[in-house]
Amino acid sequence: MSTLIDSKEGAALPEFATPSGENRPATLSGQLGMLEIVFTVLAYNAPLTVFTGMGVMLTLGNGLGAPVTYLIAGALILIFSVGFTAMSKHVPNAGAFYAYITAGIGRPLGLGSALMAMLAYGFMMTGVYLYAGIVYASLVKHLFNAEPLLWWGYSLILLAAVGVFGYLRITFSARVLTLALICEVLIVFVWQIAVAAAKGAAVVSPSWLTPSAVTSGSVGLALLFGVTCFAGFEATAVFREEARDPEVTVPRATYCAILVMAILFSSASYFLICAFGPQTVLERAAADPSQISLNAIGLYLGKAGLEAVNALLCSSVFACLLALHNILSRYIYCLGLDGTFPRTLATVHERHGSPHRASVVVTGLMLLILIGVIKSGFEPFGAFAILTGVGGYCLLLLLILTSLSVLVFFVRDMKGQNLWRTRVAPIVSFFLLSFVGWLATKNMEVLTGNVQVAQALISVVFGTLLIGVLYARYLKRARPEIYRAIGRQVI
Template sequence: MNDTPEARGSLRPNSLSLAAIVFLIIATVAPMSGTMGALPLAFGLGTGAGTAAAFAIIAVVLVLFTVGYMAMSRHMSSAGGFYVYIGKGLGERAGRGAGYLALFAYNVFQVAIWGTFGFFCNIFTADNFGFELPWVVWVLGGILVMGVLGYLSIDVSAKILGVAVVLEVAIILLMNVSIVVQGGSAGLNVAPFTAGEFLAQNPAIGLMFALNLFIGFEATAIYSEEAREPRKTIPRAAILAVAIIATFYMFTSWSLAMAWGVDDVATVALEDPGSFVFGAADQYLGGWSVNTMLVLFLISTFATNLGFHNAIARYQFSLARDGWAPRSLMRIHPQHGSPHVSSLVQTVVAAVVVLAFSLAGADPYEQMFTWLIALGAVGLMALMALTSLSVIVYFRRTGLERNPWVTLVCPALAFLALAAEVVLMIRNWDLQTMDAGGLVPWLPALLLVAALIGVLWKPGRPPAWLREDDSAGAPAEVVHDTGRPA
């Protein structure tokens, strides 16, 4: 009997350990990229010295989200990620709409990050070798390498991303420890964790940026089919990822507040965001660290996009298997067990969109990155909010779990917080996109278009995971998508 992944119609099982999934998720979140690119904005435009407290609050929100998410993950295992959760809770059309919204948002997010990659590649070569290339050359080279890695087995990507994560986190932590050992600019204190500092400037904006820095952790569910013991591994990976990311950002933001001083840190971040972290590293670690950080930043940016590439390829694969996208996207490589056709399509899409921005003469950082990162973030936050809502509906309907804290209180609080975040991001759209005019204020409408395409997709037979018996009191079984035609 042929037991290849292609014959089974599923991705290769038992490919990823708990550690591998955590590395994949943390690499997608990109601690280095977040620290260099977005953390200065959280300080300068948001909560100033109180940014560490903002991360503590967001950590609580995401733990509340993860409680319901973990409970629901015990009853299903699919590469479809959030759209499967939303479909199980809110129905088939909602699931299709969520699938297309997720696919669009992840693609947008990935293209945005390629903008920073091209921009900073030229900074590195100009400073060290005295030359620059068109930014699109660096990006297309990166996309080509990403496509090759996406074609191979997922454990190849996991190993590469694991090394990238260790290196990028290590250099930031070394800077943090150096700041602490030297006592910062005026001694160490806990003021960044106090309510006074958190509320002193713009707490709502600070929370918005802080939550954006966690985007990527939600991709845990996408690797369910390839995980070892997914019922245990996926929930543990989700909570571990949240804990590690939150601890990292709280420690880093507190250390930077100590480095520049509680009273001055917001001003320094706002005046020169690009030098905010590099300046602290130069002062407390030495000049050697600046170039090292820039190299690791480029590695981190590439690793982030490799993580998003794997997530997008699996979303496309799952949509195709469920009959909601062209069936060619569900083909699996007989040797690598990867969704290689879907990976190739995603690679081409990324290259085409990047070329379009280049031909239009767009700036890779101030336009491509800034506009698209905001658009992708709104879409992914909306998906997280809908997932929390679906947890409540799913357990109300099925009765599979009855602990009210797990099935109602925690997901309800998470839904309210995440929905408020979506509203906040849309209301502050001009701030996020640097007051860009033209069609930019209308970009969020594309999220609705993507969701509507999914909702209006010609209905066929419901996918296997939607046909499972969820009758009240049924035992908690894992749902395995076989992908075989009925």
């Protein structure tokens, strides 16, 4: 069995150490294909939701340069994914950030990053539940001119539905996500075709997309918004154990997901500008950034198209919640499998092949958190902006740590990989992502909408990272067999 050097201890250890005298539960397995994983990742990124929020990029970002910004952000994430996918074959488990950071820069920080990642996904999931309640309440009121439930009633119904899907086999969830995402992507492209047909070649030509347009406004904020739109692509590694041929499927799914998102976001923002014209779109976005995309849909697809988008927006947030639920439950499963969480949480359902106990835990925790938020009286949309903003910020920090981890991992042993994959790409992605992280820290108020609350939540997140590091140090002294298994489970 190959060995790794734990960067914190400097000793050669088994790559996937098993606690002595303990039997591991059955691990996950499955037959997820590339497209199923890609659609799961796209569901997490909720492309229709990104499209309906593009008014923010136009007003706070670099305006007419948005299409180029999305392509640049996609290129940055692609550079990161070079080292990410190169390392994936050497860390064959469902831990993603947790496993990568552990293998590269040590068990204490690896365990701390796992807890921080879980908290970040939890923040985002809670925020999306609040947003989903608003979206579903709005759709029901629009369709039936009635309000049978308050917004939080729909959030709780969605929680129950997501809990059921999360309990079942992942391939079942993947089919649901695939159907929802195909409809989302199709309607965005149908709208783009409608704009091109109505405006003609002369109007949709890129004559307005000049270098001065790309560098206008706040390029830094634009790049920040662009990169956060791609957060979640790392979920391709989370489903590694359930992939049909992980060494082939995971890299292909990663690159495919990033390319699809880059093309979709860039083309959608381009046609949004063409739909109104360069000058008019900036004026309308400044007047009401939250409605400009929906107005463009209604203008070119009519009332039927607008109602279809409203309905698909509901399926989009449901798909996003289901993807987040599946990711979070697999983090809990990994920690249970390694022994840092109770091993019962790593139990795999005999029939469904899912981490069903971890899934139930996620559902239970979300129920308690939602009840707390409802009773607290927080305004749901404002809380959504803060929670998802902080979650996205934390995932960005984890990308930075992972870039560093990939570099350190291959510095010790290139494992037959070339210089581009093991040195150049990780170094470039580390410095570029660090720059974006600095921008995020500097513009926290813009990212979250409330800098004081955001700073308090980020303190909780970094506190969680510290707790994970201290817990790992405790395990090193008190339970060394579990400490050795952190992030390196036998599969």
